[in-house]
Amino acid sequence: xxxxxxxxxxxxxxxxxxxxxxxxxxxxxxxxxxxxxxxxxxxxxxxxxxxxxxxxxxxxxxxxxxxxxxxxxxxxxxxxxxxxxxxxxxxxxxxxxxxxxxxxxxxxxxxxxxxxxxxxxxxxxxxxxxxxxxxxxxxxxxxxxxxxxxxxxxxxxxxxxxxxxxxxxxxxxxxxxxxxxxxxxxxxxxxxxxxxxxxxxxxxxxxxxxxxxxxxxxxxxxxxxxxxxxxxxxxxxxxxxxxxxxxxxxxxxxxxxxxxxxxxxxxxxxxxxxxxxxxxxxxxxxxxxxxxxxxxxxxxxxxxxxxxxxxxxxxxxxxxxxxxxxxxxxxxxxxxxxxxxxxxxxxxxxxxxxxxxxxxxxxxxxxxxxxxxxxxxxxxxxxxxxxxxxxxxxxxxxxxxxxxxxxxxxxxxxxxxxxxxxxxxxxxxxxxxxxxxxxxxxxxxxxxxxxxxxxxxxxxxxxxxxxxxxxxxxxxxxxxxxxxxxxxxxxxxxxxxxxxxxxxxxxxxxxxxxxxxxxxxxxxxxxxxxxxxxxxxxxxxxxxxxxxxxxxxxxxxxxxxxxxxxxxxxxxxxxxxxxxxxxxxxxxxxxxxxxxxxxxxxxxxxxxxxxxxxxxxxxxxxxxxxxxxxxxxxxxxxxxxxxxxxxxxxxxxxxxxxxxxxxxxxxxxxxxxxxxxxxxxxxxxxxxxxxxxxxxxxxxxxxxxxxxxxxxxxxxxxxxxxxxxxxxxxxxxxxx
Amino acid sequence: xxxxxxxxxxxxxxxxxxxxxxxxxxxxxxxxxxxxxxxxxxxxxxxxxxxxxxxxxxxxxxxxxxxxxxxxxxxxxxxxxxxxxxxxxxxxxxxxxxxxxxxxxxxxxxxxxxxxxxxxxxxxxxxxxxxxxxxxxxxxxxxxxxxxxxxxxxxxxxxxxxxxxxxxxxxxxxxxxxxxxxxxxxxxxxxxxxxxxxxxxxxxxxxxxxxxxxxxxxxxxxxxxxxxxx
Numbered sequence: 001x002x003x004x005x006x007x008x009x010x011x012x013x014x015x016x017x018x019x020x021x022x023x024x025x026x027x028x029x030x031x032x033x034x035x036x037x038x039x040x041x042x043x044x045x046x047x048x049x050x051x052x053x054x055x056x057x058x059x060x061x062x063x064x065x066x067x068x069x070x071x072x073x074x075x076x077x078x079x080x081x082x083x084x085x086x087x088x089x090x091x092x093x094x095x096x097x098x099x100x101x102x103x104x105x106x107x108x109x110x111x112x113x114x115x116x117x118x119x120x121x122x123x124x125x126x127x128x129x130x131x132x133x134x135x136x137x138x139x140x141x142x143x144x145x146x147x148x149x150x151x152x153x154x155x156x157x158x159x160x161x162x163x164x165x166x167x168x169x170x171x172x173x174x175x176x177x178x179x180x181x182x183x184x185x186x187x188x189x190x191x192x193x194x195x196x197x198x199x200x201x202x203x204x205x206x207x208x209x210x211x212x213x214x215x216x217x218x219x220x221x222x223x224x225x226x227x228x229x230x231x232x233x234x235x236x237x238x239x240x241x242x243x244x245x246x247x248x249x250x251x252x253x254x255x256x257x258x259x260x261x262x263x264x265x266x267x268x269x270x271x272x273x274x275x276x277x278x279x280x281x282x283x284x285x286x287x288x289x290x291x292x293x294x295x296x297x298x299x300x301x302x303x304x305x306x307x308x309x310x311x312x313x314x315x316x317x318x319x320x321x322x323x324x325x326x327x328x329x330x331x332x333x334x335x336x337x338x339x340x341x342x343x344x345x346x347x348x349x350x351x352x353x354x355x356x357x358x359x360x361x362x363x364x365x366x367x368x369x370x371x372x373x374x375x376x377x378x379x380x381x382x383x384x385x386x387x388x389x390x391x392x393x394x395x396x397x398x399x400x401x402x403x404x405x406x407x408x409x410x411x412x413x414x415x416x417x418x419x420x421x422x423x424x425x426x427x428x429x430x431x432x433x434x435x436x437x438x439x440x441x442x443x444x445x446x447x448x449x450x451x452x453x454x455x456x457x458x459x460x461x462x463x464x465x466x467x468x469x470x471x472x473x474x475x476x477x478x479x480x481x482x483x484x485x486x487x488x489x490x491x492x493x494x495x496x497x498x499x500x501x502x503x504x505x506x507x508x509x510x511x512x513x514x515x516x517x518x519x520x521x522x523x524x525x526x527x528x529x530x531x532x533x534x535x536x537x538x539x540x541x542x543x544x545x546x547x548x549x550x551x552x553x554x555x556x557x558x559x560x561x562x563x564x565x566x567x568x569x570x571x572x573x574x575x576x577x578x579x580x581x582x583x584x585x586x587x588x589x590x591x592x593x594x595x596x597x598x599x600x601x602x603x604x605x606x607x608x609x610x611x612x613x614x615x616x617x618x619x620x621x622x623x624x625x626x627x628x629x630x631x632x633x634x635x636x637x638x639x640x641x642x643x644x645x646x647x648x649x650x651x652x653x654x655x656x657x658x659x660x661x662x663x664x665x666x667x668x669x670x671x672x673x674x675x676x677x678x679x680x681x682x683x684x685x686x687x688x689x690x691x692x693x694x695x696x697x698x699x700x701x702x703x704x705x706x707x708x709x710x711x712x713x714x715x716x717x718x719x720x721x722x723x724x725x726x727x728x729x730x731x732x733x734x735x736x
Numbered sequence: 737x738x739x740x741x742x743x744x745x746x747x748x749x750x751x752x753x754x755x756x757x758x759x760x761x762x763x764x765x766x767x768x769x770x771x772x773x774x775x776x777x778x779x780x781x782x783x784x785x786x787x788x789x790x791x792x793x794x795x796x797x798x799x800x801x802x803x804x805x806x807x808x809x810x811x812x813x814x815x816x817x818x819x820x821x822x823x824x825x826x827x828x829x830x831x832x833x834x835x836x837x838x839x840x841x842x843x844x845x846x847x848x849x850x851x852x853x854x855x856x857x858x859x860x861x862x863x864x865x866x867x868x869x870x871x872x873x874x875x876x877x878x879x880x881x882x883x884x885x886x887x888x889x890x891x892x893x894x895x896x897x898x899x900x901x902x903x904x905x906x907x908x909x910x911x912x913x914x915x916x917x918x919x920x921x922x923x924x925x926x927x928x929x930x931x932x933x934x935x936x937x938x939x940x941x942x943x944x945x946x947x948x949x950x951x952x953x954x955x956x957x958x959x960x961x962x963x964x965x966x
Contacts (some may be wrong), residue, residue, distance in 0.1 A: 152787040154748025187918045238790025
């Protein structure tokens, strides 16, 4: 085989020799294309597998762990929650609107393929600084794309997070997490079982779009970026809505044995994986595949990533009934082949066999790499921090911090998303976690996505542990117990030992924290090669955690409720300033060592917060994260319906900036009625939890004192408008 | 009272509306399929929100050709109660059952948020349980909700008291700032001349339970029930 062709397919010569071994002959071009997508990093996890296998994946409520389209966890009442996170980074950079839109479409299909109705989408977005117009264009496109798809199909986009950093300027990250609910006894899997059963192609027609999308996502970008635009698929949310309703209707009846969506690597991936998982074979005829245009060859049809398509295997005698339901929804449902017992993927075109490959070969025999790792040299340099001079005017510093886009209000983003459709959204976006009631029960689900990549950049392992801890803390603040984790791991080029080291460290840290908290990892996604022109993103693990609230009447929210309520701090203020948003925003320094995390102590704080909520002793809870205590307190004010203020007096013996803006972990701000303070303090001392009254909720003013000296004294109106206007202001400028 | 909620391909508030009528308000409620020609004896029809046919063309422009719309039109012309919510409102405009048209929101973005509405006309079957100038808190979620009508139609709407709901502040002031999508005259909901067909952009089904932040949406549905009983 020509070296150039191998290069175009991102295959090494060694991998090619493996393919020849599997086939016992040279592959034809279509077969080579099939191997190249299935063995791409995106589909095969060949660089990450050896680390991911060490993550904890089991638990007594786990119905399905990694390896299927999504994870499944039992939540009682005969129901299961189905959830998964995926990245669509590369396409979103090339074509922000469609890239993000099809990212939503893809993750939704992963959820309803399992038999669940998607009830919520959360997204984790990373962009470059907004003073660069290119980044604003990307951000606007991505958000419109998410909105355009999610709003139309009627799945609420209920929350998420958005960070800004230079490292994402040419590598924006778009991670989308979807949560669905299914009857526990009606979960569907990707299995092509039962020799002779018909294989049905349903949904949109196959076009030439997205060919080699998975391969594209498995390489760095260079200056030929524009040429890759045709690799991005185009989404049709209306078609997907029909597909969703039709699939769920088919699943209500006993008509099919297996189903798989056609996402990355399209028809290739769905046929081979379904056959592999059922230890069967599959035979399809490409002449029967509905096509959007004339003259498509077998290579294009097998590798197309056209959206809104599904492959399903019907029970032999139910074929017509299945077709009738799809017809009702005006969708194509065509039998394109049969299940066999040969263990082979056979593809015919015009009566000729054009592909004949053992399915194991494509799905399982992909080489697994233990790539070299090396601690990056940048660490020594950035971990050293010379503490900058303290600003004279802390009021101004505080206002500046509040208007940093990472901290500022995100309403400009989330009001473009329909976050209320399906009428389950109990806590609106902006809270620590999103909360969705489960109709017909007393329960609610909570969900959050989280990951501070500045921490992971400065210390990958600690950063990863913090990501898990903080996501769990978010859940504790709304009164939920974590059920399971899905993760999206965004990194640079794994062939570079420094990147692989970051990956190894992050997975180890994440695994340690998940094991400690006892939460299973039920799936996820690895996105490597987030590099453009040799410059990589910070190691960015994003954790999606779903939790359960047993009694919906106990939901807690972050906003202060009443003037006169006491404000309490759970946890301790330490003198930690490394890796903070303060250093980044005020001094443009992304340096130091990230805050420490003691998982044991973290768990105690979370459990105590949960206990207070459960005993109905508090009126609000909000975790301290980016921007530290001062920003946390301000957010509690902003999220109070009456825009209340505070007067807080701190006695800690640490430098004022560390006290105000340090990001020490394991802290939660709560508020409570004066009559409950005694009970809370007694309970805290019984449990050995540091818990101190630090001030009271008041009107108008935002005052923080240390040992009697005023550090911050501003009107609520002033701090609110800094926080509120920051992001819209960037886009006003761009409109002029 | 028997409600029928029409499902078009692309409707996405059909289940929400059904849930509120059936589970929250305990009304006899059924779905009506857009391809049918049978209203199944319902007393009131709701065209729910969503993106019928994907709304790739003008919003609601294709839905008006759905087979069931012939019966819906007859039902409306005979005086039956028809409520169009969001996309349903847009469909009623396209069908000519209500006057005017929708433009893109003034900021050219989709908007999902709670808004305040002032009841201008409480003498309709859809608002009869409200007081004049009562303020309702109900969310919107749309891209094309910027109501437009030519001057002579606007005159007529005013003259006949057909403007039912207007975007306002929480205190009921009609201001430019409260007019989130840029609608003429802050219009959020109108009724036909005969008083039996109403369209509104806000979603009352999203504000009919305390746990969702407001129960004000119930005023609309309960008014319908109340006017049917009488």
